[in-house]
Amino acid sequence: MPKGKVTFETEKCKGCLLCVEFCPQHILYQDKNAFNKAGYNIITVSEPEKCVGCAFCAMMCPDSVITVEVDK
Numbered sequence: 001m002p003k004g005k006v007t008f009e010t011e012k013c014k015g016c017l018l019c020v021e022f023c024p025q026h027i028l029y030q031d032k033n034a035f036n037k038a039g040y041n042i043i044t045v046s047e048p049e050k051c052v053g054c055a056f057c058a059m060m061c062p063d064s065v066i067t068v069e070v071d072k
């Protein structure tokens with residue numbers, strides 16, 4: 001199974017949660033204690049080692065916040 005490394009351009013995030021909803025591994029969550037400059041809670045990865053590099057999160061994000069690098 002490939003592994004992915006997910007990075008976020010957090011300042012562009014608008015907190016729509018589509019990435020959280022569509023991650024098949026359920027490893028993305030909204031950090032209630034961290035905000036970007038626009039005041040939205042940022043998204044973070046709870047268990048990075050479980051990422052399979054599917055990039056569904058990046059595909060779903062309407063604001064191009066997410067980049068997924070895949071380790072083959």
Ligand code: SF4
Pocket residue numbers: 004006022023024025026027028050051052053054055056057058068
């Ligand atoms: S690449 Fe896939 S498994 Fe990894 S965080 Fe995004 S949606 Fe989840």
Ligand code: SF4
Pocket residue numbers: 012013014015016017018019020043060061062063064065066
């Ligand atoms: S889909 Fe994009 S804009 Fe929406 S919460 Fe996730 S990172 Fe933020």
